[in-house]
Amino acid sequence: MPDSKMPVIAVTVGEPAGIGPEISIRAAWALRQQMRPVLIGDAAYLAMLANEIDPSIRLMGISLQAMRNAGLPATDQQRVTVIDCPLNAHVIAGQLDPRNGRAVLQTLDVAVESVQQGWCDAIVTAPLQKSTINEAGVRFSGHTEYLAEKTQTPQVVMMLACDANPQLSQPLRVALATTHLPLRDVPDAIRSDELLRTMQIIDADLQQKMGIAHPRILVTGLNPHAGENGYLGREEIEIIAPVIAQAQALGLQVSGPYPADTLFQQKYLAQADCVLAMYHDQGLTVLKHASFGLGVNITLGLPLIRTSVDHGTALDLVAQGVGHADTGSMQVALRTAAAMAMTNIKK
Template sequence: MLSRLPVIAITVGEPAGIGPEISLLAAWDLRSQIRPVLIGDAAYLAMLAQDLDKNIRLMAISQQALRNNGLPGCGRDQITVIDCPLAAHVVAGQLDPRNGRAVLATLDSAIECIQQGWCDAMVTAPLQKSTINDAGVAFTGHTEYLAQQTKTPQVVMMLACEASAHLPQPLRVALATTHLPLRAVPDAIQFDHLLTSLQIIHDDLQVKFGIAKPKIYVAGLNPHAGENGYLGQEEIDVINPVILHARGLGMDVHGAFPADTLFQQKYLKDADCVLAMYHDQGLSVLKHASFGLGVNITLGLPLIRTSVDHGTALDLAKLGTGLADAGSMKVAIRIAAEMVARQHAATNSATRHH
């Protein structure tokens, strides 16, 4: 375990949405378990904190001060804010492309914090992709941007939820493809890409989740997993050969299963992760099962990144503060902290054995 609290960088997301609110609430509630470092517009966050809870205390530092001196010390009842100033005044519920680049700057700052050793992991509040694109920056999502900025050739998007009264064990669903039009999915399912996805899932389940021998179930692409070729060839040509190859490499991988029957308790009770072929195939099930407490995790990065499983909720933000549920953000922060502890333990163990 870490000898100190894990330091978690939290990017507050789209300022006109619920991201800043849930970031503040979750950081304040979990301040005894982690050291939260919020990254966003310090003045706006201070104003919002006063509306939410007058006990919330923030300590702002500039990017330059951070680079000159590192992260300053901070008491348990105070949250550090790395100031990424916005270009325009925030109107709750109303997107403003003038703030798009400032939102992107929070991600760059979080990456820098981890690379410099100031923070142990990053948790991201939801942002609005259209705002960043309207600001003149091509942007498809957190997952792709973090891969690009860390020069990671391939990452895997996984959503997870903890066990609950409704769910006997944790559910983890990874995606072979992410933000693609449905007609582009079959062409994107290629042997090397799918095999690498399985390897990333296997390795991160071991190191970041502490699962010694992960069992991975794979969904087919087509109805009935292709029905022996009558409903599609992808299972025969790509998916099943990849599964066989992965098993030959020592991975415990099973499939391809028909997606309409795979997500049942009799299968899920034995699976540490399910690999779905496309976005809605896997995430519709997980979001239904998680009851709003799902967490988005990017596997394969040289850093730990988790996020909420919901969007910016502009309509809710427009109604005022105090209405947003920070539950998913709290789970995202807790899971990030657990991953930090496991990774630290694995690193220490490897050092001792050398």
């Protein structure tokens, strides 16, 4: 951990024409007494935007070379550090520009480097626009895949989480066996070896990064009614249930498969630390209904801590000017990353 009493969190500000820079600045400023957020983006643009948001916000820019030479400079809690990753084109709010795609990608590279070099303890990512990076000539499918490749991680797991609220009596965590796939491709993507590894990753990271000593994982079925004994599909019988048995034999507290349409009730969730859903909308529709704007995306399996917001770039909202963005999810992402960093350090 860097020489600080508080966790140091690298924050990539995301697509410059989107909501990311504003929510990053506002959330970092609001939480600067609880942690040390370090913004990664174009220092001049962020300074201009910060002044537009609130003239009392104070940023301190440093070059990447200066950080490589001497690490992060000491600072008080009245300034937020910005590692400068200059953009290539002027930013017009709400209008994408592929000329800035490579600069956005650089912020991710710098964030990974900052953790690997010990300058920061965790990464929080604001939303970016995949199209601008691809149109800049770089094949890019998403934050999660890029970070996995960058850290040479063979398999990662996407998990979204939210705190207790009027609809939920306890925190809800939902991990996914498959992520961004067409629905017709999901059954073929559920393979025994990968599903078992997914369960092991969830179990390990809930212990090591979230401090849950004996994680309880509930697993959904793939088909309606969890296949109804094979009448509505055999994936539960041939793949999911046998993998659950393997995981149990390895000492994991895993159970299921449960019908997804009845699993998300308090009487079941009270017995769970995480639900493993088979595909994107099966699990995330429930979580986002209960917590949209206050959830956090956590990548499990990486050799570093990474959280993110649960929403996109909101280009239409940004075009209306500053002051319309809700920083709720970004603040949750920052607080979650800081808590995970502290757990990781204490173990």
